Amino acid sequence: MTIFVETSQFNQMISHRPYAESKNQKKKVKYMLLDSIKEKIGDRWILFKEGTRQAFDMICFFSAELGFFYAGAQYLADRHSISDRTIRNRFKELEELGQVVKLHRRSKRCNGKGKPVYLFVNHPYFTYWVHLLGLNIEDFHTDFHTENAETSCNSKEEATKKVSTYSLPLKQESNIYISDNHIMQAIYNRVNDAIKDGTTIKFLSSYVDRIFRSLEKQAIYAENIRLVAKKKQHEKEAYEFFYKPKEVPFYNWLEEPAEGKSG
Structure with a gap:
């Protein structure tokens, strides 16, 4: 069209x-x-x-x-x-x-x-x-x-895909940045919990993949919240600029002293 x-x-x-x-x-x-x-x-x-x-x-x-x-x-x-x-x-x-x-x-x-x-x-x-x-x-x-x-x-x-182009889609995985320290700390905690529970860890890679996916989902969710808030702020600014009534100061002309007369 x-x-x-x-x-x-x-x-x-x-x-x-x-x-x-x-x-x-x-x-x-x-x-x-x-x-x-x-x-x-x-x-x-x-x-x-x-x-x-x-x-x-x-x-x-x-x-x-x-x-x-x-x-x-x-x-x-x-x-x-x-x-x-x-x-x-x-x-x-x-x-x-x-x-x-x-x-x-x-x-x-x-x-x-x-x-x-x-x-x-x-x-x-x-x-x-x-x-x-x-x-x-x-x-x-x-x-x-x-x-x-x-x-x-x-x-x-x-x-x-049925989401409108003009809504805010999820960010691409390649754009999500999670620090190495954050990932390693999460893996360390999960492995320690597994050892305490008596679980035998056969494949550490499965823990890494699982934790990375979890952290990635958290990062995507947080980013979408930020983008939604940013878009709402822009719409609010545009609305206030164009449609919000401007305040007109009130002035009582009856209290204005006549010219040539002292108060």
């Missing part, structure tokens, strides 16, 4: 008050968006070419103020000495990872698809753009995965 942004809507978007105005605010939002991308991509991030990583950095910089970017693939490819096909593939991956929503400006020539516009899902303005443009994210998500199913092989995991 193609989602169009009308010219009047696009003009309203680009002229809107920026969420991040100061240099420090822009830097903070840029790294928030970039860190989210790195988390989703995982260990493959270090395998990307330097130009690809710089392109990601640039689109996050472009999106810091308003939460979207519309720089063309060819522009980014020329700027960072990589192919435009690489840029398009990386943009498509951002969609699949639930980091951006792809829209299209309406072409003036044929009333069809014009240049794409990408909304960052994790930006505080995302909820505002959804309301402004009247987007139905669930319908878009369903159509996106139907299109992918027709052009790629369906794995068992993809066939059973």
Whole structure:
């Protein structure tokens, strides 16, 4: 399904008050968006070419103020000495990872698809753009995965996946960091408990695997709690910025002394 942004809507978007105005605010939002991308991509991030990583950095910089970017693939490819096909593939991956929503400006020539516009899902303005443009994210998500199913092989995991792209999925295993000391201490405690119970330990590796899986689940749960809280905070900030009524100070004009008269 193609989602169009009308010219009047696009003009309203680009002229809107920026969420991040100061240099420090822009830097903070840029790294928030970039860190989210790195988390989703995982260990493959270090395998990307330097130009690809710089392109990601640039689109996050472009999106810091308003939460979207519309720089063309060819522009980014020329700027960072990589192919435009690489840029398009990386943009498509951002969609699949639930980091951006792809829209299209309406072409003036044929009333069809014009240049794409990408909304960052994790930006505080995302909820505002959804309301402004009247987007139905669930319908878009369903159509996106139907299109992918027709052009790629369906794995068992993809066939059973029913969680919306724009909810917060579990982090990939490769992104979970658990200190070696934590693991060794947990193994030591489990082995000691087994010895006290009179259990004969035949395969230490089974204890290591079991404990690592347990610690990994704890880390995944804690990370999801953090991401949910972070998303709620962004939505709260966006709501307060746009919808919360501003307090108007009360002033009693009857108590104002008349001009030329002493109190």
